[in-house]
Amino acid sequence: MAVSGIIMVLFLIAHMIGNLHVFQGAESFNDYxxxxxxxxxxxxPPRTLLTVIEIVLVVSxxxxxxxxxxxxxxxxxxxxxxxxxxxxxxQSFASRTLRWGGTIILLFIIWHLLDMTxxxxxxxxxxxxxxxxxxxxxxxxxxxxxxxxxLVLLGLHLRHGIWSATQTLGQTNKRRERSVNAIAxxxxxLLIAGYLVVPAAVAFGLVD
Amino acid sequence: MNLxxxxxxQVNPATKGKMVSYHVTDVSPDMSxxxxxxxxxxxxILDNDDPIAFDHDCREGICSSCGLMINGxxxxxxxxxxxxxxxxxFSDGDVIDIEPWxxxxxxxxxxxxxxxxxxxxxxxxxxxxxxxTGTAPEAHSTPxxxxxxxxxxxxxxxxxCGACVAACPNGSAMxxxxxxxxxxxxxxxxxxxxxxxxxxxxxxxxxxxxGGCTNIGECSAVCPKGISMETISRLNHDLLGALRAGAVPxx
Numbered sequence: 001m002a003v004s005g006i007i008m009v010l011f012l013i014a015h016m017i018g019n020l021h022v023f024q025g026a027e028s029f030n031d032y033x034x035x036x037x038x039x040x041x042x043x044x045p046p047r048t049l050l051t052v053i054e055i056v057l058v059v060s061x062x063x064x065x066x067x068x069x070x071x072x073x074x075x076x077x078x079x080x081x082x083x084x085x086x087x088x089x090x091q092s093f094a095s096r097t098l099r100w101g102g103t104i105i106l107l108f109i110i111w112h113l114l115d116m117t118x119x120x121x122x123x124x125x126x127x128x129x130x131x132x133x134x135x136x137x138x139x140x141x142x143x144x145x146x147x148x149x150x151l152v153l154l155g156l157h158l159r160h161g162i163w164s165a166t167q168t169l170g171q172t173n174k175r176r177e178r179s180v181n182a183i184a185x186x187x188x189x190l191l192i193a194g195y196l197v198v199p200a201a202v203a204f205g206l207v208d
Numbered sequence: 209m210n211l212x213x214x215x216x217x218q219v220n221p222a223t224k225g226k227m228v229s230y231h232v233t234d235v236s237p238d239m240s241x242x243x244x245x246x247x248x249x250x251x252x253i254l255d256n257d258d259p260i261a262f263d264h265d266c267r268e269g270i271c272s273s274c275g276l277m278i279n280g281x282x283x284x285x286x287x288x289x290x291x292x293x294x295x296x297x298f299s300d301g302d303v304i305d306i307e308p309w310x311x312x313x314x315x316x317x318x319x320x321x322x323x324x325x326x327x328x329x330x331x332x333x334x335x336x337x338x339x340x341t342g343t344a345p346e347a348h349s350t351p352x353x354x355x356x357x358x359x360x361x362x363x364x365x366x367x368x369c370g371a372c373v374a375a376c377p378n379g380s381a382m383x384x385x386x387x388x389x390x391x392x393x394x395x396x397x398x399x400x401x402x403x404x405x406x407x408x409x410x411x412x413x414x415x416x417x418x419g420g421c422t423n424i425g426e427c428s429a430v431c432p433k434g435i436s437m438e439t440i441s442r443l444n445h446d447l448l449g450a451l452r453a454g455a456v457p458x459x
Contacts, residue, residue, distance in 0.1 A: 071378065071419070074378070074419050074420045075380075075420065077417055077419070078313065079311060081316075083280060083307055086280040087281050090429040091424045095422065095424045096377075160423075164423040168444050170441050170444040170446070172441035173438045
């Protein structure tokens with residue numbers, strides 16, 4: 001859970017920074033997308049970098065899902081009779097939404113690939129440039145709202161996930177506990193804000 | 209004060225239980241929660257009814273026998289054991305739900321009594337050190353850093369009541385196991401078995417139908433001894449170390 005999560009967080013950081021090319025205009029954004037495909041040419045075959053990233057990510061996603069499913073199944077076995085009344089004492093909203101949030105994020109990733117990568121569900125269709133697809137999606141209010149909801153859930157997922165991964169890897173102690181939680185909140189907020197400026201810029205007409 | 213109690217009644221492990229309402233009158237705010245249940249039980253006996261079965265022993269907050277889910281919180285509204293909870297924490301006319309710990313690892317024996325021998329089995333597989341018997345060794349011959357002895361003592365305050373399991377949304381026993389692993393793993397005397405201990409105790413915990421830890425923290429918040437989430441990190445640290453070292457549990 002922790003290791004696959006960390007790999008995906010590293011990807012999320014790179015993806016967020018890559019998205020910001022949109023503010024340098026259509027050409028820069030499309031060039032960046034092209035650069036990812038032609039990275040290392042001619043020494044390396046086309047799409048080498050992308051293929052490596054894709055394989056690592058698919059393995060991480062599957063490992064993360066398998067771990068999440070095992071924990072869920074184990075938790076179900078561990079409480080065969082439910083409480084008649086059960087109150088929460090201190091658990092965070094983020095920790096409570098982890099499982100459903102993760103499921104919604106998975107559905108979002110599928111949509112996101114069909115939308116931005118393949119263009120299959122994009123208003124611009126499959127033979128458009130990455131920049132056109134991005135602008136077309138975020139000029140559509142329901143699609144934009146779906147992105148915003150999924151990203152906020154991702155932020156909550158990371159807020160608990162970063163703390164939990166630190167625990168799982170045995171790196172927390174009483175003195176560090178507060179700073180680990182503070183870092184988790186600040187990092188998740190900044191990362192999600194970095195993602196959300198793009199749809200916000202399109203929605204408010206700063207990018208078109 | 210007068211109270212309405214909704215208590216889980218279950219005749220034996222095989223039959224289905226249900227919540228039953230009782231009225232208790234003239235409860236003094238100075239009574240402990242268990243004394244209030246004693247008063248109810250005397251009433252039930254006089255009425256030729258079956259008294260409610262619940263675990264209790266020292267009533268001083270140290271033996272770990274008592275433990276009830278009170279209004280959906282393990283050990284009730286105060287962070288202490290059920291026996292140290294007093295009726296002044298409630299007000300006249302309150303309706304109080306009382307349930308047993310619910311866990312696959314803690315099957316209900318009767319009413320509010322659960323079988324916590326799963327904890328004994330977790331301790332049995334790793335909660336020991338190898339020490340020569342005979343005369344007590346000179347204490348100063350094995351120096352222990354103050355910081356380690358404090359952390360080990362904090363972990364050692366775990367009485368094994370099971371509130372952590374009861375409160376955990378995953379039904380995990382991680383805080384209990386982590387307290388035991390930390391307690392012995394921090395001391396020089398606990399080093400020879402350190403790697404094997406964490407492996408066997410975690411394996412036994414998983415074999416007992418407890419859930420897995422997702423670091424939510426409900427356990428530590430209801431723990432009467434305030435065992436910290438730090439112990440769970442320490443267990444994971446030891447577990448990764450043992451797996452890296454390729455430790456094999458001694459048979």
